[in-house]
Amino acid sequence: MIKLSRIVLMFLFVGILVACQPRERVIDYPAFQAKNSASLEISRIVLNDTATVIYADVEQYPGGWARVDAGIYILANGQKYFALKSEGLKLNEKFEMRDTGLLSFKLFFPPLPKGVNSIDVIESRMNLGGWHIWGLNLNPDVEMTAVAIPSDVSARDWKEATTLPPAELKMGKTRVKVHLCGYRDLMDGRDVELFVSDMFNPGKELSKRIDQDHSCTFEFDQYSTTWLYLSNTLFRTMIVLDPGDDVEVYVDLGEATRRASRYQKDRMKAHRLAYVVGESRFVSLNYALQDEYEDGFSMYSFYKDINGMNADEYIAYVMKLYRAEMERLANDKALPDGVRKYRELGVKGFVMRLVCSGESNLETAYREANHIGWDQREIDFKAPEFTDKHFAVLQELDVNRLDMLYARDFPYCFDIVCYRIPSLDRLEKILGSQEGFLIDYFKLQGIYDQLENMKPLTKEQRRNLASIDPYYTKAFEQVKQQIDAKVAESKVKAEKRIREIPSVSEKKLFDAIMARYKGKVVMVDLWATWCGPCRGAIASFEPRKNKFKDKDVVFVYITNESSPESKWLEMVAGIEGEHYRLNRKQWDYICDYFGVDGIPSYVIVDRDGNARLRNNLRGSGMLEQELSGML
Structure with missing residues (x-):
């Protein structure tokens, strides 16, 4: 009887010890709703009765530094839980990044109440670049839902992009309103950038700060069908518009930060990055372009593969890649025809640049293979000579047409052709034609620069302009009027700051x-x-x-x-x-x-x-x- 009592007491004692041990819950790679920095990732959260431990990893360029504010806290059900200590770095002190650019550390916070299903991690500092993460999921059995995009937008009856509308040359005032859905007050990205580059807007950059409803509106002159980039520090997306289009773009910042996450990109469910609604022929195309898409034309081993090639081998290799990618697109049954044609034009523009930049690409390959930086100008390398025989593949690419306006590399793919083939006669022989969009583009070279520098057109430029579509003359007249008006306005403020250059050697x-x-x-x-x-x-x-x-x-x-x-x-x-x-x-x-x-x-x-x-x-x-x- 005494022996039995001792056994019972022993089990009771062990039970009490077990009950007194901290109960621990581990969430590996927790999903999130949004975050403010692509460099910070959360690999694990440990919850027990004595502490909440967050395992964090930072990736930045080697030689940089990282710092975590001592006021960092967890926000759970409206209550703040400030950091108690850290391991791996000291709070409030700069940490020099190692050669790898990687840093792992732990943050310790007070224990959280039972029933908390999600938390925010907030740095107390308000400056740009704060390490804030919202909606970290503590219940892995519950899938994170996308709530940022208004339901009346996402639930529309979106049509498939079965055709690619013909590109157009025309003038119009385009309006784009951008909504940052899911924006938080502590987020970076208050300034949204718009980059457009069409026939007469070579690299036009616009910037707007969002207002109280987290939106901003751009208005600009557009002269042809073209692509444009919208971006801030958290997202980047591309859409296609005609001159005169009036659209609204709803950007899902949660999806943007998921795509930028090293840990969650392939773990969390993917959603569409943005929705474009309004008056435009490209609503269906822009809807499709917001899906995640991996180009088959990989440049991962490109420089390694071309190292040591001569000009013939290089062109043959580039065209082999081109044909393989065009075949892949043709066989991709999941792509609507309109999207397929759009991506084919993008491939053509990219290959144009590869064809016309053989010397520089081969030098890059040599430098990479021999670990020679560009700060060393003189190297033991001589690029092979590329001639019109090599540029003749431009005819196979079939790029002398107006719908090359769709190419993501336009106008740069055309600019490099005009630079490498600076003779109209040569270009016409290579393309086998005296007409076409690339021929017209060649004849327009230098005209915009003349207008920007407030100089009259040369005789050759006037002759070239008269030989092609009258649209270009009308467009340049409008561009000149706008430049003159802007210069007149700028001179009032600028002239008092401009100084005469001394007349000396x-x-x-x-x-x-x-x-x-x-x-x-x-x-x-x-x-x-x-x-x-x-x-x-x-x-x-x-x-x-x-x-x-x-x-x-x-x-x-x-x-x-x-x-x-x-x-x-x-x-x-x-x-x-x-x-x-x-x-x-x-x-x-x-x-x-x-x-x-x-x-x-x-x-x-x-x-x-x-x-x-x-x-x-x-x-x-x-x-x-x-x-x-x-x-």
């Missing part, structure tokens, strides 16, 4: 410019209107200039004739400082003198006139600190 030019600011600290920004990083750096630094108001600091901006004069005037109107636009010879001398290898580049001149190239100051914060220290 190239060798004395920089000193002559700096003599105007003797005894002051001068920041010289070497930039161009077409340079994205230049524009971004200028916009970032512009608000910081207020700190130097009424102090002996001068901001000098130097560009060259590659910046179209009309665009330069437009931008100068919004950039406080002293502005100079040099000719190519003047620009090249200054760049060679200081050893400039790219833009933006900065030259800092102290009060004594000593000038040094300071590209280590690329970054508005460092630039501000340097200038402050010189006062």
Whole structure:
């Protein structure tokens, strides 16, 4: 009896010990509704009675850094649970990324109440790039549902893109309203970018900030059927529109962040990225284009495969890839005919670029095979010569037609053909025709540049324009009117900032410019209107200039004739400082003198006139600190 009681007591004791152990629940690779950064991934969440542990992985470029704010917290049922500690990095301290660019760490939070099915992880800091994740699913048995897109949009009767409408040349004012569905107040991506590039808008970039209902509207002149990109820091999508279309685009940010996730891309259910509704011939096509799609034309091993090839071998290899991809598209029964034709045109445009960039691609292959960076200019490599015999495959590609406007590489695929084959006679012989869209495009070369630089057309340009469709003349007349109106408006603001270039030799030019600011600290920004990083750096630094108001600091901006004069005037109107636009010879001398290898580049001149190239100051914060220290 005593022995039995001891056994019972022992089992009771063990039971009490087991009951006192923390009950643990593990969720591996939890799904989420949306997140703010593609670099941060959650691999595991452990829930028990003593703590909530989040296992996180960060991937960034090697040499970068990561930091987790000490105020990071879990939001569950309206209650905040702040981080208690971390392992793998110290909260609030920068962590230098290893050579791999990978970092794993753990965050410990207080235990959560029972019944919590989803949580948000929020960094307390409000600056861009905060590591916020919304709707982490703690109940893997329940599938995450897409709730961002309004049901009256997603549930429409969407028709299949059975045909591809013919591309058109016409003028019209296009309107695109973008709705960021599922946007949260702490999200990045307040600014939406629109990039359109048609016949007379070579790389036009527009930017709008979303309003209180998380939408923004773009209006722009369009001159042909074309594609356009919509993007912000969280998504990127492409749609096709005609001039004069009036559409609304509903973007699912939850789906956008799923597609960008390394861990959830293939785990969570896929949804359509965006829905395009409104007045357009391309509603069905744009609906289909928002599905995830993997191009069969893989470039994964391209440079490895072409290394060491001669010109004949290279062209044969490229055309082999082309024929295989066209055959794959033809045999893909899941593709509606309209989508298939659209993708075929995209392949043609891409292959045009490959055909006409053989020398540079073969050099890239050589550099990659021998681990030679582009900072080493002189290498033991000579590209094979490509002749019209090789470019003759353009006739097989059948690209001398108007529907090449659909190609994602238009107009760049046409531009490179015109660059590599700079003779109209040669191009006509290669294509076997004296008419067609590519022939017309060749005849239009340089006209837009002349208008942007406010110069009259040459005799040859006028002759070429008169020999093709009258539409082009009407379109250029409208473009010129718009440029003239914009220049007149810009000059009012810009003229007081533009300085006359001293009449001295190239060798004395920089000193002559700096003599105007003797005894002051001068920041010289070497930039161009077409340079994205230049524009971004200028916009970032512009608000910081207020700190130097009424102090002996001068901001000098130097560009060259590659910046179209009309665009330069437009931008100068919004950039406080002293502005100079040099000719190519003047620009090249200054760049060679200081050893400039790219833009933006900065030259800092102290009060004594000593000038040094300071590209280590690329970054508005460092630039501000340097200038402050010189006062």
